Amino acid sequence: MNSILYLEDGTVFMGEAIGKVGITVGELVFNTSMTGYQEILTDPSYSGQVINMCYPYIGNYGIDHKVNQSDKIQAKGIVVKNRYNNTSHYLSEDSFENFLLRNDIVGISGVDTRSVTKKIRSHGTMKCVICSENESIYEIKELLNSYKYTNLVEEVSTKTVKHIKGSGPKVAVLDFGAKRNIIRNLMNRNCDITIFPYDTKYDNIMDINPDGILLGNGPGNPKDLEKIMPDIKKIITSRIPVFGICLGHQLISLAFGGDTYKMKFGHRGGNHGVYDRDMDKAFITSQNHGYAVKENSLNKKDIVVTHINLNDNTVEGIRHKSLPVFTVQFHPEGCPGPTDTAYLFDKFLKFMTLV
Known part of the structure; x- marks a missing residue:
């Protein structure tokens, strides 16, 4: 299913929906870690944020629930270049896709995450929307403009x-x-x-x-x-x-x-x-x-x-x-x-x- 990443400055990235089919809004940030996507997603400090992962392969070693940093995914969404479900680690208990689905997390893959990171570095963090539903750009803009940060x-x-x-x-x-x-x-x-x-x-x-x-x-x-x-x-x-x-x-x-x-x-x-x-x-x-x-x-x-x-x-x-x-x-x-x-x-x- 197709999905879009819409940035506060009007930039649009096209990709493939991962996780829950739906729409999410949050502050777009980037993370440069090569491993640890599970710990990052479950870190409460990422509450309210959509994470753009710089490393291009996410999900390749699966999910080991023992390394969770809280009892659920705290991030509002995730942006990846390549999503892998064919896990190859002996401690893996589940796939990355199922992990997102069980936590009702909307994500997008197939995005040029390098370009997203360069834009954040140039313009700073900004609000964004990930949408895999049949919403118009007007409706997405309205959702973005109405989003306010709370006491996270x-x-x-x-x-x-x-x-x-x-x-x-x-x-x-x-x-x-x-x-x-x-x-x-x-x-x-x-x-x-x-x-x-x-x-x-x-x-x-x-x-x-x-x-x-x-x-x-x-x-x-x-x-x-x-x-x-x-x-x-x-x-x-x-x-x-x-x-x-x-x-x-x-x-x-x-x-x-x-x-x-x-x-x-x-x-x-x-x-x-x-x-x-x-x-x-x-x-x-x-x-x-x-x-x-x-x-x-x-x-x-x-x-x-x-x-x-x-x-x-x-x-x-x-x-x-x-x-x-x-x-x-x-x-x-x-x-x-x-x-x-x-x-x-x-x-x-x-x-x-x-x-």
Whole structure:
């Protein structure tokens, strides 16, 4: 069945429908990872987005449900060059096509994804529609123009408090859409984990007497979460060790008086170079973010920029000079991507045992 990808600037790409026959609208972004399409699709940080995959072969090693980063596909849609269903991996439990169908995801294949990526790099992220139904261009434009971004964190955050028993330090995780591999990294270090909804009040978090607090990743603009900023400020000044990842990094930076901005096309992929100033060492990292912290907005008397991006020099991590608080913009848990920076979980663990 034929399908079209309609971009906000009026550009149209023709292709073949994959997944659910229907129509979907979202923010069009691109990801440069060569593998990990399943982890990418199930990452809550992609909520509200249509993902254009740069790698030309998607679906060739099938689906292994153990690597899902949440309980469903979070992305609004997917754009691929070539869709493969003849899987050839011993861990594969299902085909890529069935995975999309079971999750009611509209996609399109046969698209020149290189051209789509070049357009996003030139013009920035934009809204788009994938349509495999018999809709007119006028109707598609109307749908695109009426689409508005919502509080995506509220959609992906846990609605109830969850506890994972462990014999180690007590960690409170404030869930903005935390990937499962972040939780797995804490479990692998025997942490006793309590996962809280994103808008949990400071006093309720303190009721468990945590040894550390982790603010994880999530979708959307950090400035949309202004209502929880008073509690974030209490958390970072509590003298309890705090570790921020991705959106957590941005929220902590805002709470310290910094500022954030929307990037032209963001960083999404498993091959981003980052320099750790404290270690005097470079790492290849996994990233997925469309917002960044303004370095000149940070109070250099209190804040040290610990990590920078080797491609564009954007801020990739900070630490406070006197409080046990540190953050990174990238994903130390990988999945997909390198796990070279998993040492940051050990650093968090060390903080909790020292304070």
